Structure formats: C-alpha cells, structure tokens
Amino acid sequence: MSRTLMKGNEALARAAIRGGCTHFFGYPITPQNEIPEYFARELPKAGGLFLQAESEIAAVNMLYGSAAAGAQAMTSSSSPGLALMQEGISMLAATEIPCVIVNVMRGGPGLGTIQPAQSDYFQMTRGGGNGDYRILSLAPATVQESAEMMEESFALAQKYRTPVFLVSDGLLGQMMEPVQFDRHTKKKRAGNKRWILTGHHHRRPPRTIKSLRLDPAKLESHNLELQDKYGRISRRETRFELYRMNDAELVFCAFGSTARIVKNSIDDLRQKGCRAGLIRPQTLWPFPVQPFKTLPESGKAVICVEMNCGQMVDDVRLAVEGRMPVHFYGRCGGVIPEPAELSEYALELLTGGAA
C-alpha cells in the first residue's frame, strides 16, 4: 500500500473525512490552520460543509446544532480557542452529542506562544467547562497514529454518544511524515438515532435536547447515568503503549510528541547500561492506571516528562500510589526537550544527584 508524505494537520483532516466527517465549523488559530484550510478545499468535494465561524464560541455552538441535527460534525482549534469553547463542551457532554474536537496545543497561559507545548493536559482531562463530565481524549504520537485515531474518533463518538478530543500539538501538527491510509475506511453507520432533531412530522411527540434539570433528583440521576457511561468508556477504551518496559528500572511516562523524544533517550540510556522504559498513554482520559499498578519488579523510579510545568504528573502520582518515587521533568513555553538532556537528568537521578 502506498504511503503519502503529509503534514500532521493535513493528515488529521483527511482522516476525518475518511472517518465520516460531514460538517466542519472553526475559527482560525495557529498552529492548526492547515486543518480548516484542508476542509475548506476538500469537504465540499466530499459532499460535506465547511463554515468559518466568527469565534470559537460560535464554532462549538454550530457544532452542537449540526450534530444535534444528525451530522458527523467536528471543529478544531488550539489552546486559547479550546478555552473559549469550554462552555459549549460542557453542554455537548451534558446533552450527549457525538462530535469530535481537535486541539493542536500551543504554549500558555494566556496567548502564550504559537510554538508547540502540552500545556492543555488539564484542559483536555479535567473539563474546564462546568459540571461533572469527562471527555474521551485520544493522544497520538505520530502522524500515522494521528490519522488512525482521527478516523476512528467518529465511530467512538457515535458509539458512546459523546464528544471526543483528539489531542495533538504544534510539533505533531506541523511535522511531515509518511502516512498510510487503509483501503477501507473506518466509517461506521451510526446506531440509535432516536435522539436526533428531525422535526416530528406529526408522527411522534416533540423531542427536546436539553441540559437543564431543576429537579435535584432528576439532575442527580442524569449525572449518574453519565458516570455509568464514563465507567464503560474507562473499562473499554483506555489505551497505552509500553516501550522496553519488561526489565525497566527507570520508568518514563510521556504522551504525544514528547513520548517520541523520550524513546530516543531510552535507547541512548540503554546503550549506557541504564535500563529505561516508557509507558505512553494513548488516551489521556481515561488515564491508563493499570500499567502503573503492575510496574516491573525491577522498577526504581518513575519520571514523567511533559512539555509543560507538570500536569499529567498528577495522574501518574495517583496511579503509582506511592509505590515508588515519581519525578517530573518538563520544558515549556514552546521549548522542546532534547533526548540528551533527558538522559542526563535520568542518569543524575539514578546516581542520586537530581532532585
């Protein structure tokens, strides 16, 4: 099968159309502009609709309306844009509207930078919008994996009637790599469509999509139903990759493009006689707790590496539950860590130097 050299962002857009995306709404922001630009060119040809919104607030609400009317809709943005969408995302979660939201992360807080970062781990896993809700967050590490996860995300959104996050970053979105698309797409027919707004045609009572429940008992039971669903998603969709973990004494944890850099330092460390391995969460929520519960006997310490000031490390600590020390190494503001600095940090740590 042939491979195409593609930018991460364009691969995402192409994969989305293959995955069944019919409607795209978005507002320009770097470093994700190639995504809406691709949709503007290609989605109408595929029979779909691209519409540029006046803001991310409008975009997420257009997405809400479109998906409520039965479209397989998506939007994409980058960190500050995602912050603006949070009210709408809370609404999408409350009303259980299937849709996909891409975040090509950049550095923050505030306008921060347009350079790559992973500063939105909290935004992608802790809500940001109000209320008790969870969003399935897929975190690819290569352009190939971006395409595969993107293509599958629409089926996942439909399966659980939930918004899905695809968490990329400026590095992954802008880099070019060969991608291979399967001959067959992962497009799936949607299941139960009885919630979609179609007009009642005088054949059934009017249907309402809503989040407001002023009766505490009703809101509590709705919340508990949502929690049940999040439990199902946790049990079935938690994903992670293990790299050289069998005999690891030093266990790295990293996601997305950072994980690739970490793999390089692991290979380097192994050549220097230090047995290092990696747990790479492929879903940020649900966070893969299980590999931390079954760390190899050889394990001495965990190092969480992120392109931020320490966000995922909270989840790592919760998963490790004090069984061994958890250290954090981060670069931020658009600075990308070098494999050599990670190796150096790890070696110092083993010899008792690093804090």
Place this chain on the structure above:
Amino acid sequence: MSVIFKKTTGLTEAATHYCPGCTHGIAHRLVGEALEELGLLGDTIGCASVGCSIFSYNYFNVDMIECSHGRAPAVATGIKRTVPDKTVFTYQGDGDLAAIGTAEIVHAAHRGENITVIFINNAIYGMTGGQMAPTTLPGQKATTAPAGRIAEFSGRPLKMSEMLAEVPGAAYVERVSLHHPKYIRKAKKAILKGFTCQLAKGGFAMVELLSTCPTGWGLDPVEAMEWLEANMIPYYPLGVLKTPEEV
C-alpha cells in the same frame, strides 16, 4: 355554533410558568399559530435561549434544542446548514440577544443565515430578577441600576433592529409590540412574514416584539402594558426596518 377562537396546535398542553401579564405567553401563541397556519409544525426545529423562555421547549409543539446563553443563533446556524429543508427559529430575550449573544446574532445576520429570529425585548433581565439589560431605558429602574439607568454611565439602550437592518445579510427586520390586541394582530403578521421569508430562502429574518415584564418592572399587568406604550414605543419605533422585495 361557529368557532371563533381555539387554542393553536402549535403549543403543547403544558401550562406555562410565565408571570401573570407577561407577554411571553402571547408571543408563544403567535409563533405557534404562525407555524400551524403555514403547516410547518412537523418540520420545524426551535432553539430555546437562556432567560424566562428557556422552558419554551415544553410549550412549542416542535422539536427543540436548549442553547447556552446568547448562542442560539450559532446553534441555529449549525442546524440550518445541516438540514436546510427544516424551518429553524430562535426565541431569544434581550439579555440573551443584545448582551451576551451580540456577536452570534450579528454574524448570523452577516452570513445571511436563512433562519427566523423571534426577539423578545422587555427592556430587562427577567429570569435573574430584574437586572439592567442593554435595552433598559434611560431612567428605568433595575436591581443593578437602583437609581434608574444613567445614560452617561451605562450608555443609551441598543436598538438591535436598527443595527441589524444595517447588516447586508439581513433580509427582513421588523419591530412590533404586544401591548394591545390591534398591535398583536400586526405582530402575528410580522411573525408569519418572518417564517415565509425563510421558506422563500430569503435569508436572515428577525421580528422584535416589544414585551412586558410586570414582575421585573414592579408594575401590575395593565400598568405594564401602559408603561410599554408610553415609554418603549417612543424609543423603539415600530415598523419595518428592512424587507425583501418578494416577501
């Protein structure tokens, strides 16, 4: 015996929660009647906004979606762009449309979205208890303007219809009032025109309905109607601000 008045099938059997003398009920009836007369009830999707009318989804006999505060025009855009054959409307208060949702309404008009907007201007925030709205009149008391609105401090009220009529994408904009039966009949015609404009793919249509909020204004229902006529109509003149030739 001939029937001279009956309840529209455009509304459900649910009793509304509106205060006595509130014109939201009249506005609901007119929208329900218009959709019924045009034979659109089965093919309509309504967008409820945040305000006293949030429960309008319990009252209109059509499929409805609840929208966050101010965002109904964006939600309506998403729906209409997905199912263009359906009739799509928003029902929004003045806090919703003229304050928090200003960007969404202006840009729905700007894109010429083929939707119908029912805009309830009662010059106050009803649901949250009578705070000042962008439409509150100079001198009018509100819980957040205890001495009355001071124009030098808070600005002069926004005239949304005049403003939106200037937007090239807006096809039909009319302001009507609900304070008197004669005016209510005119309001009904305007609402019908708002929907026929959409059926003719005319583009963005908005009908502004001057409305009462006796509770927020601290007046009884009759006083409220009189206050509307004496104070709101002079500032918010009634009439067609923009009309497409063919409708």
